[in-house]
Amino acid sequence: MTLAPYQGDLLAQTREWTNLHDEELRRRAVRAAADKDVAALVSLTTAYLAHQGGSGVLTSPRTVEAYALGTRQFAEYAAAQALSLLRPGRHDAQGYINHLLAAGRKPAGVQLKVAAAGCLYRALRWAGATDADPFRDTKVPKDRTPGIVKRPPYTEDELADVLEHADVHAKFLLFLTAHAGLRISEALALEWNDLDETAKRLHVRSGKGRKGRVVAMSTSLARAARHYRGLYGPGGPEHMDGKRTTPSDHLFRYGHVMTARYHIGKAFALAGVDFRGFHPGRKYAGTRLLRQIKDFGRVAAHLGHESVDTTRKGYAQLAADDLKDDLMGW
Structure with a gap:
């Protein structure tokens, strides 16, 4: 995969959302969150990452893939637990973290999943779909064992x-x-x-x-x-x-x-x-x-x-x- 074609694809995905009028952007984001439409939520998060993220359309393919996977996993978890994405309960985000830890995931891996879920909520706020920021005060235990x-x-x-x-x-x-x-x-x-x-x-x-x-x-x-x-x-x-x-x-x-x-x-x-x-x-x-x-x-x-x-x-x-x-x- 070379960089130039990838940038073009990422820019095209971004424009699917940024070309919308504000009200239509909000409407589609609200519908995607309400229906827990995984594909639409991943698309929205990717668009936000490429439009508002630190690296914009130069975001690396591996970062895009990681955030897309994390967004998909959180959306599927929310659907399985019948959680509201637009109006999450105050324990829902920490509950997701605890679910991942209890399943045996390492803290470093959980932190990546939290970063993706947090990006999803930044995307929803960017689209005007919600004001919720459920992962703001969540805690992930630190792994004291050196990576090496x-x-x-x-x-x-x-x-x-x-x-x-x-x-x-x-x-x-x-x-x-x-x-x-x-x-x-x-x-x-x-x-x-x-x-x-x-x-x-x-x-x-x-x-x-x-x-x-x-x-x-x-x-x-x-x-x-x-x-x-x-x-x-x-x-x-x-x-x-x-x-x-x-x-x-x-x-x-x-x-x-x-x-x-x-x-x-x-x-x-x-x-x-x-x-x-x-x-x-x-x-x-x-x-x-x-x-x-x-x-x-x-x-x-x-x-x-x-x-x-x-x-x-x-x-x-x-x-x-x-x-x-x-x-x-x-």
């Missing part, structure tokens, strides 16, 4: 085993996540002119929050990049094989995260390693780099984190005995 403990990085042995069984595409993608520390969306958005194997660096143009950065390549990644370009780059023997589903200036023939998961998942299966997603690769990069340079700021820059706290809590950890050499002789 809950979802640890892949180990050195795990990655080595997978690389032995990976094809050229999967191996290159694994190096991009586990050495360059790229998010999967950043890796799939890379174009050929973003790579500079000679200087051992690559240019991320579509980072989180639309922030670009230059990332250093490891020796192994630079070597894999040269091999990959020789096969699939412009002029390479496999470049015009007729099987590409993404524009020819992109590195990978697949552009969607689910497709990437399918292909790299096969390498993990062959290696007998549990595939836990792409983020444990980023965490491997963060943890290994931190143990080597012992500088959270530089590791945060490598991973594209705006806050060092994000790196510290969820993406990098020092060994428990890291200070033993420094404490020698005390």
Whole structure:
């Protein structure tokens, strides 16, 4: 999925609501909420997110998908519990949160669902359908367990085993996540002119929050990049094989995260390693780099984190005995 077509679709969805006169906008929003019309409520929330949200029509596809799913789940819960969306009871919102927690959802995941439900109510207020703000004073318990403990990085042995069984595409993608520390969306958005194997660096143009950065390549990644370009780059023997589903200036023939998961998942299966997603690769990069340079700021820059706290809590950890050499002789 490329950015320009997605923006156009999102803008079109927004205009379905913003082109309405105020009274018609209010009428349709009221009807959608009263009928608990899930599709209409998701559409309204998406329109609000793209029109009034912090990133507007540049909101990432994954954010739109997450908010759409959260809106759908809350609307379905409200329908099942016969709750009024327009005039919610003062315990309804906290009841939804408690329902999710009792079902075994983790606090971080519940917080995302609350964000989506809160966005739905902002959309309803924007449309003039209600003044209700039921999630304003709700509470979600904090999860004190660091993210890197809950979802640890892949180990050195795990990655080595997978690389032995990976094809050229999967191996290159694994190096991009586990050495360059790229998010999967950043890796799939890379174009050929973003790579500079000679200087051992690559240019991320579509980072989180639309922030670009230059990332250093490891020796192994630079070597894999040269091999990959020789096969699939412009002029390479496999470049015009007729099987590409993404524009020819992109590195990978697949552009969607689910497709990437399918292909790299096969390498993990062959290696007998549990595939836990792409983020444990980023965490491997963060943890290994931190143990080597012992500088959270530089590791945060490598991973594209705006806050060092994000790196510290969820993406990098020092060994428990890291200070033993420094404490020698005390």
